[in-house]
Amino acid sequence: MISASNSLKNETLVMKFGGTSVGTAEAMHQVVSIVETEKQRWKNVVVVTSALSGVTDTLLKMASQVTTGQTTAPEESAAELARRHSEIADILIHDKAVRQIVKTEINDIISQVINLCKAIAVLGEATPRVMDTIASSGERMCVRLLAAAIQSAGIPAQAVEATRLIRTDDHYTDAHPDFAKTQQMTRAVLTPILEKGTVPVITGFIAATENGNITTLGRGGSDYSAALIGASLPADDVWIYTDVNGVMTADPRLVPDAATVPICSYREIAELAYYGAKVLHPKTIRPVIEAGIGLRVCNTFNPEHPGTRLVSELKAQDGVIKAITTIRGLQLITLEGRGMLGVPGVAARTFETVAKLGTSVPLITQASSEQSICFAVPTESTNSVITMLTSAFAREIESRDIDRVWATEEVGIVTVVGEGMRSTPGVSGRVFTALGNNKVNVIAIAQGSSEVSISLVVNAVHIQQALRVLHQLIQPAESGL
Ligand code: ASP
Ligand code: MG
Numbered sequence: 001m002i003s004a005s006n007s008l009k010n011e012t013l014v015m016k017f018g019g020t021s022v023g024t025a026e027a028m029h030q031v032v033s034i035v036e037t038e039k040q041r042w043k044n045v046v047v048v049t050s051a052l053s054g055v056t057d058t059l060l061k062m063a064s065q066v067t068t069g070q071t072t073a074p075e076e077s078a079a080e081l082a083r084r085h086s087e088i089a090d091i092l093i094h095d096k097a098v099r100q101i102v103k104t105e106i107n108d109i110i111s112q113v114i115n116l117c118k119a120i121a122v123l124g125e126a127t128p129r130v131m132d133t134i135a136s137s138g139e140r141m142c143v144r145l146l147a148a149a150i151q152s153a154g155i156p157a158q159a160v161e162a163t164r165l166i167r168t169d170d171h172y173t174d175a176h177p178d179f180a181k182t183q184q185m186t187r188a189v190l191t192p193i194l195e196k197g198t199v200p201v202i203t204g205f206i207a208a209t210e211n212g213n214i215t216t217l218g219r220g221g222s223d224y225s226a227a228l229i230g231a232s233l234p235a236d237d238v239w240i241y242t243d244v245n246g247v248m249t250a251d252p253r254l255v256p257d258a259a260t261v262p263i264c265s266y267r268e269i270a271e272l273a274y275y276g277a278k279v280l281h282p283k284t285i286r287p288v289i290e291a292g293i294g295l296r297v298c299n300t301f302n303p304e305h306p307g308t309r310l311v312s313e314l315k316a317q318d319g320v321i322k323a324i325t326t327i328r329g330l331q332l333i334t335l336e337g338r339g340m341l342g343v344p345g346v347a348a349r350t351f352e353t354v355a356k357l358g359t360s361v362p363l364i365t366q367a368s369s370e371q372s373i374c375f376a377v378p379t380e381s382t383n384s385v386i387t388m389l390t391s392a393f394a395r396e397i398e399s400r401d402i403d404r405v406w407a408t409e410e411v412g413i414v415t416v417v418g419e420g421m422r423s424t425p426g427v428s429g430r431v432f433t434a435l436g437n438n439k440v441n442v443i444a445i446a447q448g449s450s451e452v453s454i455s456l457v458v459n460a461v462h463i464q465q466a467l468r469v470l471h472q473l474i475q476p477a478e479s480g481l
Contacts, residue, residue, distance in 0.1 A: 012044040012194075012235040016204060016226035020243040021300035022142055023053035025091040031146065032092070032153045034241070034303050035199060039155055044194045046235065047157075047201045048226040049146055051138025052084060056205075056219070059113060063134045066121040074117040078110050085141055092149035102148045106141045113137050128172035129213060132206075135173075136163075136214045139203035139222070147201035156198040164189050166207035166228055168215045175207055175215035177228055179287070182207075186232035202229065223281035231291035238288055240280060241300045246308030247272065247279050249323045254464065255471050260307065261322050265314045265419050268322055271453045275362070275415035277325040285310075320420035320427060324470045326463055327362055327415075331382045332408040332444060335389060336372035339401025346393075346402075347373055353392045357384055363413055363455055365444045374444060376457065382407045411443060412463040415455040416470055422451040430473055431456075438469045 015038065022028045031049075039045050050056075058081060062074040085106045093099040116134055120126045126134075143159040150157035165186040168175035193200045204222020207215050217224050223240055230238035244252065245260045247269065252258040264272075266285045273282040279297060288295045289312060298307030340346050347366070350373055354361055359381040365374050377385050389405045396402040421427045428447070431454060435442060444457040458466050 010042060010236040012046065012233055012237075013038055013042040014046045014048060014226050014230040014233070014235045014238045015241060016048040016222055016238065017050065017146075017241045017300060018222065018243070019050045019053035019055070021241050022049055022051075022146060025088045027300065028088055028092060028146060028149055030300055030303075031241075032149050034300065035150055035157075036153055036155060037303070039199065044235075045199050046190065046194070046229060046233070047146070047150070047199055048162075048204045048222060048229060049139065049142050049201065050204050050222040051142050052088075055081065055084075055138035055141070056135055059134050059138055060131065062113065062117055063120055063126050063131055066117045067125055069121075074114055078114055081141075082107060082110055085145055088145055089148070092145075092152060094152045098148050098151070102144050105144050109137050109141050129170075132172045132175075132216045133214045135216050136203070136206040139205050143201045143203050147199075150199060150201065156196070157201050158193055158198050160189065160193070160200045160202045162203045162206050162225055162229075163208035163212070163214055165202065165232075166217075166225065168207040168209060168217070170209045170213065170215065172215055174218040175209075177207065177217070179228075179231075182228055183232040186229055190229075190233065217283070218281070220278070220281045221283075223284040224287075227284040227287040227295075230293055231287035234291045234293055237294040237296065239296045239298055240284070241298055241303075242279070243299065243301060245299045245302055245305045246297045247277070247323065249474050250325070250467060250471050251277070254326070254467055255324075258471070260305070261319075262306065263309050263311055263314065263318050264322060265318075266310060266312055267452045268417050268419050269310055271415070271417045272323055272325055275325045275327060275413065275417070275453065275455065277323070314419055316420070316423075318420065319418060319475065320424045321416055321418040321470075321474050322420075323417050323474075324467055325415050325417065326412055326467055328412045328460065328463060329379050330362070330376040330411050330413065330457075331379050332374055332376050332411055332457060333382065333385055333389070333405065334372050334374045334407075335393070335402060335405050337396070337400065337402035337404070338371055339396065339399070340371055340373075343396060343401050346396075349392060350375075350389065353388050354385055357381065357388060359385060363444075363446050363457065365446050376411070376413060379410055408443065410460040411457050412460055413455050413457055414463060414466045414470065415453050416473075417453045419452050421454070428454055431470060434469050434473060435466060438465060440466045440469065 062077045065073040147157040147159035167178045167181040204225040247261045248258045250258040295310040363376040440462045446455045
């Protein structure tokens with residue numbers, strides 16, 4: 001299982017823990033024991049952590065509430081944040097003096113957040129830069145707590161803020177890293193820490209610009225932080241710890257017999273992440289592929305379970321259909337008209353208009369007759385997209401080149417993912433037969449050119465049934481059941 005970690009060639013492991021893995025004293029205690037175990041197996045262990053579960057949401061809410069005049073709210077949330085961190089400190093940090101220092105540092109961070117909220121209240125608006133500084137506080141508090149908890153268990157550990165390691169541009173809330181600079185900074189800071197045998201406990205999610213302003217890598221970005229740090233060192237392996245046994249064949253809350261996918265290719269995981277499976281931040285993959293290092297998704301609460309190994313190339317026996325995901329809460333918008341055939345650039349103008357609204361389009365289909373374009377958008381965007389398109393194409397609508405722009409009822413996308421589909425004929429036949437036999441009507445279909453996935457649009461009421469039926473097509477041998 002984890003035998004690879006015993007081989008001499010493996011020296012450096014980066015472990016990333018998500019919010020639920022550090023969300024309570026019990027969970028964080030579990031993290032400490034995982035670090036203890038792996039520290040015996042690896043020469044260098046690097047820990048990257050998210051904020052405690054829910055903390056980033058709370059921080060962002062505190063900042064946005066003050067802009068709407070709810071000025072008492074941040075104090076209440078701040079007290080709750082202080083209470084949660086302090087409770088964990090009481091349980092996991094044994095040395096009284098250290099515990100006091102950590103609590104003071106955490107309270108200072110919370111005070112800074114309150115001060116920023118007050119500034120926002122005065123200004124009446126929060127810039128993305130201020131939002132990032134506020135959002136970064138969750139991870140900054142967490143590393144102090146976790147490093148001290150690890151230290152309390154007898155393992156030398158040190159909290160490190162990734163503002164010293166990861167350099168980005170100033171695209172606040174979704175900053176882009178400068179890879180070369182990041183590599184240089186990460187090595188410079190971490191090498192001496194690792195040489196002493198100390199475990200660096202690093203903030204996920206956050207980084208800094210050249211001027212030292214705090215940025216973030218986007219929501220859920222701690223996975224990406226781990227990948228960037230792993231690629232920079234370079235590590236041998238990056239393990240992403242979550243609260244399920246790796247990548248699952250379907251969402252276990254929707255499909256009770258969902259199982260772990262033992263091996264998954266980078267292309268498959270990218271497709272799964274794109275189509276709604278929240279296993280891994282999609283940007284995580286590129287740095288690890290480029291650095292040629294291993295990636296594994298595993299469970300903090302079941303650490304000996306092998307989880308899912310991510311690999312760049314699959315072998316034939318690694319399975320055809322791997323997993324099924326769903327995205328709910330969408331509507332299909334159709335632009336149609338016989339005159340569209342002759343109008344140049346309709347597709348380009350359509351998506352340009354949608355992009356201006358900042359709406360993401362998870363799926364596009366166009367009939368070969370070119371008389372309609374059809375794409376999915378989140379239901380909350382439907383009205384504004386239709387309004388914008390109607391005005392963007394006012395001239396074509398007037399001249400009847402475009403007859404109408406309309407939206408379906410609520411739909412969902414069910415995506416079947418598996419790289420083996422490319423070399424296995426008849427998979428789509430199996431998919432449609434199964435759905436037809438179970439009276440699930442397919443409204444639209446899209447197959448990525450990579451042939452790693454087939455996406456089906458079905459009515460909202462049919463999503464659950466489609467998921468259940470298609471999940472049965474996964475061969476038990478393939479899913480490791
Ligand atoms: N704490 C950040 C978030 O909630 C980053 C992460 O958890 O990966 O988005
Ligand atoms: Mg996450």
